[in-house]
Amino acid sequence: MRVVCISAECEPWAKTGGLGDVVDALARAVAAIGEPESAAEHTVQSQVWVGTGGVMGQAPGGISPHVERPVDVFLPRYRGVSVPEDATSTPLAVPDPRAPDGVTEVRLVEFEARGYRVRLVDHPPAFDRDGYYGDENGDYEDNGWRFGLLCRAALEALLDDDRPVDVLHLHDWQSMPAVLLRDVAYAGYPRISAAAAMVTIHNLAYQGWLSRAQLAGLAAPDEIAQLIGPHQDGLLLLRDGVKRAELVNTVSPGYAAEVLTPAFGMGMDGVLAGLGHRFGGILNGLDTAIWDPATDDALPANYSRGDLAGKAECRRALLTELGFDPADGRPVLGMIGRLDPQKGFDLLAAAAKDLLVEGARIVVLGTGDPKLVADLRALAAKRKDSVAVLETFDRALARRIYAGADLYLMPSRFEPCGQGQMIALRYGTPAIVHRTGGLADTVIDADASPDEGTGFVFDVPKPPGLLEACRRAMSHFHAGGDAWAELQDRGMAIDWSWEAGPADQYAASYRRAVSLRRER
Ligand code: GLC
Secondary structure (H helix, E strand, C coil): CCEEEECCCECCCECCCHHHHHHHHHHHHHHHHCCHHHHHHHCCCECCCCCCCCCCCECCCCCCCCCCCCCEEEEECCCCCCCCCCCEEEEEEEECCCCCCCEEEEEEEEEEECCEEEEEEECHHHHCCCCCCEECCEECCCHHHHHHHHHHHHHHHHHHCCCCCCEEEEECHHHHHHHHHHHHCCCCCHHHHCCEEEEEECCCCCCCEEEHHHHHHHCCHHHHHHHCCCCCCEEEHHHHHHHHCCEEEECCHHHHHHCCCHHHHCCCHHHHHHCHHHEEECCCCECCCCCCCCCCCCCCCCCECCECHHHHHHHHHHHHHHCCCCCCCCCEEEEECCECHHHCHHHHHHHHHHHHHCCCEEEEECCECHHHHHHHHHHHHHCCCCEEEECCCCHHHHHHHHHHCCEEEECCCCCCCCCHHHHHHHCCCCEEEECCHHHHHHCCECCCCCCCCCEEEECCCCHHHHHHHHHHHHHHHHHCHHHHHHHHHHHHHCCCECCCCHHHHHHHHHHHHHHHHHHC
């Protein structure tokens, strides 16, 4: 099988959030499945689709389980993306409804890296800008053209390749033009039109609306006529893209079930439910080589299961760095992420005073909407010994917090998967999470399941819910002893790696997508 990813982000070339991490790790993990020695293990797959319409049953036979290398990842070349010296750069003519003669010449900058092939679409008028998706005035008005150009350039490059594509793996709204164009502009080109489309939704909050005028940047008039009816005002990329895809998934089974309800579906619940067994959830993996307290060189000391002496050292160093008293036994609650209502920073801000009364110390690291942490900042100014608010983007500091905190907070209102809670558990830091989406799928409550618990889970995303879970967590922390060590150990023992599950599940899904495409 030849698999090609198209995405707006892929770490380290382009990243604003979890999407970038996941596309990179997934491409690497899926490409590794093509290694001959591991292929035998992957011939039988079952029941990876846990979404709606029941369980989907076996992956189809008759389609090779081998994923060919290289796996390709198409990305925009945004401003500042540096490329290795051995990268090649080739001109590529791309149909472009905005170009005076209907064709724009872009450059395709290609190189092998991290186990897959990066294929950057280089066209400065589209991508050499301040932001990826917009600036201080909001989303770029021509995003339909920009991401249409990304996808169209990818399809044109694939048309020229010496091997046809079996699976187009598309991520979020920015890559939806690929499936739309496949069906309307490339219907006469079997190399493209025969490819199956698998869509992974990382963020349902952004769906990519294009008005008729904006659509004119993406497609030519006769193509637009095929994409939308004469009375439609425009097109919602994510909605109209998933309708045409063979398979659609989101990044945890729990979130897949939630988005079928109006409360979480963001207007897409009906469309997703309509996909029946073609929609499901696959829990993201974690890159366990990148996230490993035993080798993490951002930490003042390393540690692993069975010997947490280094974690105590990390705690001391972090508290000193924050200006907290390292000899003080009060628990330190860490929280990292985008300052965004999705992540529930405001819940923490509202609960913070009570938490301090209960003997907590708090460290927050994140950038975004400063209003969400205004209360916390005011508290930090008064209680420098107990509250630290660090409004920066600092990868190494994030690692020091995962390792040095006693408890990790993730009170997200909704969470497709989430990565912080997995990292925290791997670093021996039990997580306090809202029972939603991927958080509910990855953290087990220690009071409800004393022998299996890995953290503390609360049901109502309001300050009292968070407070109650923190109280329980802090009482376990203070009790300490074997019970606390076992709680930490259970979290550290989990194998979150892509190889342990998700990579196989995607590989099986690719086969199923191919078989669905053949049936159409
Ligand atoms: C988005 C989601 C997050 C998920 C990530 C990667 O950022 O909000 O929950 O972990 O994508 O799939």
